[in-house]
Amino acid sequence: MGRALRIEGAGLWYHVMCRGNGGRRICNGEKDCLAFLARVGMVAAGYHLEIHAYTLMANHVHLFARTREANLSRCMQRLLTGYTNWYHFRHDTYGPSSTPHFRKSLRASDIGDACHVRGTTNVLLRSREHSQRT
Numbered sequence: 001m002g003r004a005l006r007i008e009g010a011g012l013w014y015h016v017m018c019r020g021n022g023g024r025r026i027c028n029g030e031k032d033c034l035a036f037l038a039r040v041g042m043v044a045a046g047y048h049l050e051i052h053a054y055t056l057m058a059n060h061v062h063l064f065a066r067t068r069e070a071n072l073s074r075c076m077q078r079l080l081t082g083y084t085n086w087y088h089f090r091h092d093t094y095g096p097s098s099t100p101h102f103r104k105s106l107r108a109s110d111i112g113d114a115c116h117v118r119g120t121t122n123v124l125l126r127s128r129e130h131s132q133r134t
Contacts, residue, residue: 019060047075
């Protein structure tokens, strides 16, 4: 069965999640984390994506974002491909380090719906707390 249709549009809110391939780490230390976050900022600015919350863990990342244009898939492709190339160069590795596809859940399209914003932010915080305990 094929993947679900990806709904994209300007002004929509998304909870985006991407895991390391096969449960592998996407960050090995502070330098990798800082490089990933710098790339998130660069790509978000270039693709007019607003990042409102994030959780970066060793083997996956959550982003809570709002698009200004209907380009989230292109933005994520640029982010993940660029970071994967940098990661392989730095660690002298090869192959996909993150899943080629990411999951995203469409959220409320209006910031006025504070319940969705607060709920998604709480999920990100709980996810970070859980990863620190394990």
